[in-house]
Amino acid sequence: GQQLNQSPQSMFIQEGEDVSMNCTSSSIFNTWLWYKQDPGEGPVLLIALYKAGELTSNGRLTAQFGITRKDSFLNISASIPSDVGIYFCAGPKISGGSNYKLTFGKGTLLTVNP
Amino acid sequence: SAVISQKPSRDICQRGTSLTIQCQVDSQVTMMFWYRQQPGQSLTLIATANQGSEATYESGFVIDKFPISRPNLTFSTLTVSNMSPEDSSIYLCSVAIGLANSYEQYFGPGTRLTVT
Numbered sequence: 001g002q003q004l005n006q007s008p009q010s011m012f013i014q015e016g017e018d019v020s021m022n023c024t025s026s027s028i029f030n031t032w033l034w035y036k037q038d039p040g041e042g043p044v045l046l047i048a049l050y051k052a053g054e055l056t057s058n059g060r061l062t063a064q065f066g067i068t069r070k071d072s073f074l075n076i077s078a079s080i081p082s083d084v085g086i087y088f089c090a091g092p093k094i095s096g097g098s099n100y101k102l103t104f105g106k107g108t109l110l111t112v113n114p
Numbered sequence: 115s116a117v118i119s120q121k122p123s124r125d126i127c128q129r130g131t132s133l134t135i136q137c138q139v140d141s142q143v144t145m146m147f148w149y150r151q152q153p154g155q156s157l158t159l160i161a162t163a164n165q166g167s168e169a170t171y172e173s174g175f176v177i178d179k180f181p182i183s184r185p186n187l188t189f190s191t192l193t194v195s196n197m198s199p200e201d202s203s204i205y206l207c208s209v210a211i212g213l214a215n216s217y218e219q220y221f222g223p224g225t226r227l228t229v230t
Contacts, residue, residue, distance in 0.1 A: 030215045042118075042206050042221035043157070050216050088156065092210075092217055099170075100145060100210060102219050104156045 006089050006105030013079055014113050021108040022073040023089035032072040033090040033102070034063050043088060047074070079112050086110070116141055116209050118222035126228045127197055134193045135225045137207030142187035145210040145217075148180070151224070152203045160205075163190040197229045 006023045013019055023032070031050055035043035047058050049065035049072060056063055062075045076083055089105040117140040127133050137146070146163040160180055162170040169182035184190045194201050207222040 031217060033219065035221075040224075040226070042224045045115075045218060045220060048216075048218050090219070092219070099162075100217065101159060101162075101172075102147075102208075102210070106156045 004089055004091060004103055004105040006108060008108060009106070010109040010111070012111045012113065015079060015081060017079055019076040019079055019083070019110060020073060021087060021089075021110075022071060023091075023105045024071040025091065026070070027093075028069040029091035030069070031092050032063070032065050033092075034061075034072070034074045035088040035090060037086045037088065037107075039085070046087075076110075079110075081112050081114050084110055084112050115218070116143060116211055116220045118207055118209060118220060120205075120207055120222040120225050122225060123223065124226040124228075126230060129198050129229055131197055132193055132195045133197065133227060134191050135205055135207075137190045137192070137222055139188045139209055143209040143211060144187065146184065146190050147208045147210070147219075148182060148190070148192045149206040149208055149221075150203045151206060157206065160192070163192075194227065197227075199229045202227055202229045 004023050004025050033048050034046045037043040047056050047063040052069045053067050054065040060077045086107045086109050088107045090102050092102050119138045121136045148160040149157045151157050159172050160175045163182050163184040165184045181193045204224040204226050206224045210217045210219045212218050
C-alpha cells in the first residue's frame with residue numbers, strides 16, 4: 001500500500017523559532033492534508049492542499065503541495081508553547097470508483113521550550 | 115466542516131467484555147470511518163461505515179471483533195468485542211466531506227479505551 005514518510009520524527013525547539021516538517025511518498029497524491037493532535041484529543045485539520053505547487057497559509061502555518069505531487073511540507077513560524085503536539089500529514093487514495101481511504105504519516109512530535 | 119461527538123470519551127473495561135462507542139455528526143455525511151490509534155502510534159483505519167450496508171473492513175480487522183452499525187447518515191457505532199489488553203487504544207470516528215480530489219476529513223475527539 002501507499003506509504004507516507006514523515007520527518008522529522010520529533011523536534012525540540014525554543015519558543016520563537018521556526019519549524020519545518022515534511023512528508024514524501026512514492027505515489028502521487030491529489031490532496032495533502034495536515035493535522036495537529038493535542039494529547040487526549042482527536043486530530044484537527046490545519047490545512048488542505050489540492051493543487052501541485054499550491055502554497056497555503058493559516059495564521060503562522062504555511063504548507064505547500066510539491067510540484068511532483070509526491071511531497072508536502074508544513075512550516076510553523078515564530079513558535080509558541082501551544083504549538084506543542086503531534087503533526088500528521090495525510091493523503092487520500094481513491095480506488096475502485098468510490099473506495100476512499102486516508103493514509104497517514106507517522107507524525108512529528110513537536111516540543112516547544114518556553 | 116463537521117462537528118463530531120463520541121461517547122464515551124473514555125472507559126476502563128475488563129477483558130472479555132464488549133464496549134460500544136457512539137459517533138454523532140452534526141450534518142448528513144456519506145463517508146464515515148472508524149480508526150484506531152495505539153499509544154504513541156499513527157492512525158490506522160479499521161473500517162468504512164456504510165449506510166444501509168455492511169461496513170468495509172481493512173486488512174487485519176474483522177466484523178466479529180469490530181461490528182459496526184450505520185443506521186443513518188449522521189450516526190454510527192463501533193463495538194469492540196471480547197476485549198483484551200491489546201485493544202487498549204484511542205478509537206476515533208471520522209467523516210470525509212467534499213468532492214472527489216478535494217475531500218476534507220474531520221475527526222471526533224476519540225474514545226480512550228483501557229482494557230485490564
